Amino acid sequence: MNEFPMTTTELIGTDPGWLIAVKALLVFAICVLLTLFSIWAERRVVARMQMRLGPNRVGKFGLLQSLADGVKLAFKEDLIPKAADKIVFVIAPLISVSVCFLAFAVIPMSGPVTMFGRQTAMQLTDFPVAVLYILAATSIGVYGIVLAGWSSGSTYPLLGGLRSSAQVISYEVAMGLSLVAVFIYSGSMSTSEIVASQDRFWYAVVLFPSFIIYVISMVGETNRAPFDLAEAEGELVGGFHTEYSSLKFALFFLAEYVNILAVSALATTLFLGGYRALPGLGFTESWLGGWFTMVWFFAKVLLFFFLFIWLRGTLPRLRYDQFMKFGWKVLIPASIAWIMIVATLRVLSAEGAPQIVIGGFTASMVLLVLAGTSIYERSKVRAEARAHEVPEMPEPTFPLPVMPSGRTSAAGILPTRSIEGGDGDE
Amino acid sequence: MNQLAFEVGQTATPEAVQFYILAPIAVLAALGILVVKKAVHAALLMAWIMITLAIFYIANGAAFLGVVQVVVYTGAVMMLFLFILMLVGVDSSDSLKENLKGVRPIAITASVGIALLLVSLISRASLGREAVGIEVMNSFGNVEGIASLLFTKYVWAFEFISALLITAAVGAMVLAHSQKSADAQKSQRVKSVARFRGESLGTAAGLPGSGVFARHNAVDVPALLPDGTPSELSVSKTLKARGDVIDGGKYALDQLPKANEADKDFEGR
Numbered sequence: 001m002n003e004f005p006m007t008t009t010e011l012i013g014t015d016p017g018w019l020i021a022v023k024a025l026l027v028f029a030i031c032v033l034l035t036l037f038s039i040w041a042e043r044r045v046v047a048r049m050q051m052r053l054g055p056n057r058v059g060k061f062g063l064l065q066s067l068a069d070g071v072k073l074a075f076k077e078d079l080i081p082k083a084a085d086k087i088v089f090v091i092a093p094l095i096s097v098s099v100c101f102l103a104f105a106v107i108p109m110s111g112p113v114t115m116f117g118r119q120t121a122m123q124l125t126d127f128p129v130a131v132l133y134i135l136a137a138t139s140i141g142v143y144g145i146v147l148a149g150w151s152s153g154s155t156y157p158l159l160g161g162l163r164s165s166a167q168v169i170s171y172e173v174a175m176g177l178s179l180v181a182v183f184i185y186s187g188s189m190s191t192s193e194i195v196a197s198q199d200r201f202w203y204a205v206v207l208f209p210s211f212i213i214y215v216i217s218m219v220g221e222t223n224r225a226p227f228d229l230a231e232a233e234g235e236l237v238g239g240f241h242t243e244y245s246s247l248k249f250a251l252f253f254l255a256e257y258v259n260i261l262a263v264s265a266l267a268t269t270l271f272l273g274g275y276r277a278l279p280g281l282g283f284t285e286s287w288l289g290g291w292f293t294m295v296w297f298f299a300k301v302l303l304f305f306f307l308f309i310w311l312r313g314t315l316p317r318l319r320y321d322q323f324m325k326f327g328w329k330v331l332i333p334a335s336i337a338w339i340m341i342v343a344t345l346r347v348l349s350a351e352g353a354p355q356i357v358i359g360g361f362t363a364s365m366v367l368l369v370l371a372g373t374s375i376y377e378r379s380k381v382r383a384e385a386r387a388h389e390v391p392e393m394p395e396p397t398f399p400l401p402v403m404p405s406g407r408t409s410a411a412g413i414l415p416t417r418s419i420e421g422g423d424g425d426e
Numbered sequence: 427m428n429q430l431a432f433e434v435g436q437t438a439t440p441e442a443v444q445f446y447i448l449a450p451i452a453v454l455a456a457l458g459i460l461v462v463k464k465a466v467h468a469a470l471l472m473a474w475i476m477i478t479l480a481i482f483y484i485a486n487g488a489a490f491l492g493v494v495q496v497v498v499y500t501g502a503v504m505m506l507f508l509f510i511l512m513l514v515g516v517d518s519s520d521s522l523k524e525n526l527k528g529v530r531p532i533a534i535t536a537s538v539g540i541a542l543l544l545v546s547l548i549s550r551a552s553l554g555r556e557a558v559g560i561e562v563m564n565s566f567g568n569v570e571g572i573a574s575l576l577f578t579k580y581v582w583a584f585e586f587i588s589a590l591l592i593t594a595a596v597g598a599m600v601l602a603h604s605q606k607s608a609d610a611q612k613s614q615r616v617k618s619v620a621r622f623r624g625e626s627l628g629t630a631a632g633l634p635g636s637g638v639f640a641r642h643n644a645v646d647v648p649a650l651l652p653d654g655t656p657s658e659l660s661v662s663k664t665l666k667a668r669g670d671v672i673d674g675g676k677y678a679l680d681q682l683p684k685a686n687e688a689d690k691d692f693e694g695r
Contacts, residue, residue: 088466128568132493136480139501143473146505150466150512158512169505189569387613 008121008192011112015120022116023124027104034298035257036066041302042309049313070250078246083153092151093244093251096144100255102137103262106130108192109297110275113290122294123192130191131183134266135176138221142168144255145230145240152243160239163320164223164230170327171220171227177335178213181342182270195274204271209338211271213331215307218263220327222256224308226315227323264304265297272300341365441485452478465511473504487560490569634660647672654678 015023040055040063047054055062080089110122127133142165149161183189185207186197194203204211220227231239241252268274275293277284285293318326348358455471455478462468476499483492563571576584612620622630634657637647648671649660656678661671676685 085464085466088470127489129489129493132490132497136493136496136501139497139505140477142501142505143470143508146508146512147470150508162509162512165505165509169502172501388615 007196008108008112008123009126009190011119011121012123012126015118019115019118019120020124023120023122024105026122027109027124028101030109031101031104031258031261032254034261035254036070037063038257038261038302038305039066039069039253041305042312045306045309046313049310073250073253074247076246078248079243081153081243084243085151085153088147088151089243090248092144092148093248093255094144095147096141096255097251097258099137099141099144100258100262103134104258104265106133106191107262107265107269108195108274109265109294111285111290111293113293121192126190126192129189131179131189131194131266131270134262135172135179138168138172138259138262141255141259144252148244148252149240152240154243156237157240157242160230160236160242163236164240167223167227167230167323167327168221170324171217171331174213174327174331174335175217175221177332177339178210178217179270180335180339181207181210184339184342184346191269191274194270195276198273198276202271202273207271207342210335210342211267213335213338214267214271215304217327217331218267219308219311220323222259222263222308224260225312226317228317229320229323232317260305260308261301264301264308267304268297268300274300444481444485448478448481466508469504469508469511472507473500476500476504487564488568490572629659636660636662644672646670650678654680 043065044054044056044062055065058064058068080086105124106126108121108123108126112119112121114120115122145168146161146165149157149159149164152158182194182203185203186194188194188197223230230236231241236242241249244252275285275297276282277293277296284296344361345358348361452475455474458471459468459475462471477496480492480495480500483489483495565571566574620626634649634651636645636649637643637660645662646665647661648656648658651657656675665671675681676688
């Protein structure tokens with residue numbers, strides 16, 4: 001980074017208005033194009049996982065399939081149910097789709113580059129609370145789902161909307177907590193500074209538990225399999241968008257995929273070093289005048305996207321109570337405990353505690369976790385045994401079929417005709 | 427407020443433009459809360475006002491406060507309000523009928539009194555010292571500035587309030603908690619074993635389907651059991667309650683010849 005002494009914040013702080021407009025347009029175009037591509041990719045990859053071929057007719061390898069589907073959706077009849085609250089029914093998809101793009105404004109997609117003769121970086125804006133801003137954007141996005149469910153004026157969408165928003169809110173807590181460890185380590189909540197602070201090691205390695213919690217909660221947050229309870233077809237028809245058709249449905253579809261890309265991009269930024277190259281390949285960062293860093297960024301984002309597809313192809317859907325219990329009773333307490341440990345370690349090393357104190361603390365924490373989990377396992381086994389105790393009940397007397405020699409008892413109540421027919425084969 | 431802003435420094439043009447666009451919208455939304463009929467619409471307008479306030483905070487340099495305003499108030503508090511409004515189903519406009527006599531004058535007096543109190547207090551409020559401006563407060567960074575105040579000068583107030591909030595949350599949970607019925611606590615295995623013991627053995631393979639053994643394959647006709655008697659269990663409770671059930675006795679085995687005649691008569695007509 002010696003040839004670029006300025007930080008990203010300083011770099012993009014001097015952007016003129018027209019450059020910001022160009023970048024905003026670029027970010028939007030990238031999101032939409034990536035959505036089209038990722039829908040196609042998901043269908044193809046899931047098809048392969050299920051021993052099928054997937055869409056391969058429209059364009060080369062079926063690449064234009066999503067475009068064709070989008071055009072088809074746009075030309076479908078746009079229905080608004082009679083019982084719907086018209087204004088809110090129209091506003092809901094607009095909220096969903098406009099909010100989901102907001103997150104990309106603060107994602108650093110490239111290192112310092114030259115664009116139209118100006119030094120800048122492929123990041124629209126940056127501010128000290130950029131990561132919290134992304135959380136704020138997703139929490140507004142929930143409104144789209146809730147309002148869509150409510151305004152449809154029908155039961156299944158309402159239930160689906162409530163379910164999915166309860167899900168997003170619960171998992172956002174776990175997600176926010178998993179980010180805290182990153183803030184503690186990087187000393188900043190600005191996305192570009194978090195990327196810059198990962199020049200020696202990625203947080204996915206250093207803060208591995210945070211990374212795992214984030215990855216789980218990002219799947220819950222985006223309502224994707226195995227956490228796609230909001231659209232559990234067997235229970236809720238289509239969930240919150242049951243009553244939506246045509247372009248409004250397409251907007252929800254777009255919002256879902258942009259959201260997936262947004263959480264993947266955030267995961268890349270916070271845990272996988274953002275646009276930085278893999279360790280040992282740092283020389284690639286200056287290729288193409290720095291533009292090659294975008295390749296790294298999107299490679300990592302698509303890696304996460306592949307994970308989403310893989311989960312969908314592999315895991316069955318969770319039951320709702322299991323899912324909620326997992327979020328509130330496992331993920332959140334675990335991440336709080338982990339934050340405590342990280343904060344203590346951070347303070348210890350900042351205060352210049354001797355190596356033996358830090359080592360001792362770490363070892364005792366590991367022992368504590370091992371002891372805790374083994375006690376939990378044992379109590380779980382005991383609880384399971386208790387739950388499976390069969391209460392005292394009389395042994396069953398099963399009604400047995402009548403033996404041929406004793407058929408008289410059954411024959412008494414059957415109509416005579418059928419008995420004669422039955423006698424024929426004796 | 428304007429006075430304060432001028433003391434510290436002139437309002438920048440973009441900020442002024444943003445203010446004159448957003449402020450009327452926020453005021454209109456606030457008035458809308460009073461006017462709209464549906465409770466959900468009012469909640470939405472409220473959320474919109476909160477977002478506008480957040481934009482003001484951010485524009486004034488309080489980025490952390492602005493974002494937290496959206497996350498906490500718009501994202502969590504208002505969302506819970508919406509949940510309750512939707513679940514309780516407060517769709518219909520509130521009734522304007524006065525249920526309790528004599529409440530109206532008291533309500534009007536109380537609200538006017540509180541309004542006067544607030545206006546008189548706020549109008550006389552002063553900082554008590556020279557305003558230094560947000561730049562000075564943010565000199566170590568906005569988040570760091572808030573953090574150092576919260577965790578040093580105001581740490582007791584902060585901790586007391588959080589203890590209060592946690593107590594309230596736990597209290598609400600204790601009050602709202604209902605003991606689960608004994609049936610819900612049984613495991614799936616216990617339930618499936620119990621199904622084959624005792625009373626429920628007779629229907630272990632499921633209740634008889636309606637109309638299957640009868641001459642009618644309709645849901646409103648009870649099935650005939652192998653011994654020729656109609657089974658009341660085979661008809662849906664809802665239909666029974668509605669009285670939409672055909673008398674199964676008429677299709678019992680010993681009544682068959684009569685039923686045949688009746689059907690023939692019906693077809694002949």
